[in-house]
Amino acid sequence: MLRYALLGFLNYHSLNGYDLKNVMEDSARNFWHADLSQIYKNLKTLQEQGMITSTLEMKEDRPDRRVYTITEAGRREFAEWLATPLTEITPIKEVLLLKIFFSAQAERISVLTQLRLQRELHRRNLQRYAEQTVSDIEKNIQRLGASLDDALFWDATRRAGVLYEEMYIQWLDETIARLETLSEGGT
Amino acid sequence: MLRYALLGFLNYHSLNGYDLKNVMEDSARNFWHADLSQIYKNLKTLQEQGMITSTLEMKEDRPDRRVYTITEAGRREFAEWLATPLTEITPIKEVLLLKIFFSAQAERISVLTQLRLQRELHRRNLQRYAEQTVSDIEKNIQRLGASLDDALFWDATRRAGVLYEEMYIQWLDETIARLETLSEGGT
DNA sequence: AGTTACATGTAAAACGTTACATGATTGT
DNA sequence: ACAATCATGTAACGTTTTACATGTAACT
Numbered sequence: 001m002l003r004y005a006l007l008g009f010l011n012y013h014s015l016n017g018y019d020l021k022n023v024m025e026d027s028a029r030n031f032w033h034a035d036l037s038q039i040y041k042n043l044k045t046l047q048e049q050g051m052i053t054s055t056l057e058m059k060e061d062r063p064d065r066r067v068y069t070i071t072e073a074g075r076r077e078f079a080e081w082l083a084t085p086l087t088e089i090t091p092i093k094e095v096l097l098l099k100i101f102f103s104a105q106a107e108r109i110s111v112l113t114q115l116r117l118q119r120e121l122h123r124r125n126l127q128r129y130a131e132q133t134v135s136d137i138e139k140n141i142q143r144l145g146a147s148l149d150d151a152l153f154w155d156a157t158r159r160a161g162v163l164y165e166e167m168y169i170q171w172l173d174e175t176i177a178r179l180e181t182l183s184e185g186g187t
Numbered sequence: 188m189l190r191y192a193l194l195g196f197l198n199y200h201s202l203n204g205y206d207l208k209n210v211m212e213d214s215a216r217n218f219w220h221a222d223l224s225q226i227y228k229n230l231k232t233l234q235e236q237g238m239i240t241s242t243l244e245m246k247e248d249r250p251d252r253r254v255y256t257i258t259e260a261g262r263r264e265f266a267e268w269l270a271t272p273l274t275e276i277t278p279i280k281e282v283l284l285l286k287i288f289f290s291a292q293a294e295r296i297s298v299l300t301q302l303r304l305q306r307e308l309h310r311r312n313l314q315r316y317a318e319q320t321v322s323d324i325e326k327n328i329q330r331l332g333a334s335l336d337d338a339l340f341w342d343a344t345r346r347a348g349v350l351y352e353e354m355y356i357q358w359l360d361e362t363i364a365r366l367e368t369l370s371e372g373g374t
Numbered sequence: 375a376g377t378t379a380c381a382t383g384t385a386a387a388a389c390g391t392t393a394c395a396t397g398a399t400t401g402t
Numbered sequence: 403a404c405a406a407t408c409a410t411g412t413a414a415c416g417t418t419t420t421a422c423a424t425g426t427a428a429c430t
Contacts, residue, residue, distance in 0.1 A: 031284035097218035250381035
């Protein structure tokens, strides 16, 4: 899957591995992430498959950069992926829910502490997504040389992040409240 | 992570690999999943580490079953995991959002079709979670020999599934509406 | 006649994370 | 002084998926 993310970004603009990582983190961190070594490995594979080419830029004061450019074959593969509908839902793996599922066996106070900690983390995340306004998206448009059309879709993914965090916080509040009510009477 | 899911279920009741898979699918599919071969491999590792033991039950008409039982060391490791707070949020990887992010480059109609297909899939999922009532949870309580306390936490994870799907459908509706409005004027 | 349920596993490939190695420049 | 930014990569490890292998019994 990562290969398509990389092809997608390179389809706007030629970039090196390090910058790809940063661009991804700035624009897609609420629905996709990859660490640097994974990105480098994928770039190597994509080049071997002829989807991208690279040139080494020599720098005197800074480290050399290997800049990747998408090929025609790469554009075709990417366009094909874009046009192929997903026939399934992305399955979720949510560690907190796994823990909560088994938490009848844990100390009630410990569970509450953990839920409150997660609430704080999600609250911060929500704030970040909510503050990421149109001007931030415009910054990315310039950096990648994208069009105004892109802004619409990018904002839709940002909006998904906001809704997700709002939903998550609502669930945490509900669950915390239920546990607090229980604790009043018993242990 | 899967190891803790397996230990958690075995903490209620001894089970074989095949049944673990089914129990997991029935009770945890909205936040965790694993395929059979992965489960078998993890069970092997857990046994090597002394967290579980196994006995082979010979059957005449059906295949033999290897039934796993949690050890004291296993219970300790599981309890420790339960008590350790998560200091981070589980990062999301959502393929649909990755596609939408790049969809300015796709046919508008194709994007709409894909969003509508996902809406139908999420609608079905929501229905399933909403219909999974208290009686279903009671079934699982009996199957695993769990307590009524567990029902509270299991219902909380079910509720998380409902909220997630409602949120997802809301986002799809919003995004579809935005694209439809755009299409009225232009291409 | 074909599929699903029951049941366990191996092998290979794909995907992802963590640790290590290197080293200059810029900001606090 | 210390941390962060810039920059690329390898090695080892860990996780997950897919394909293969085997075989009976019950259901449609």
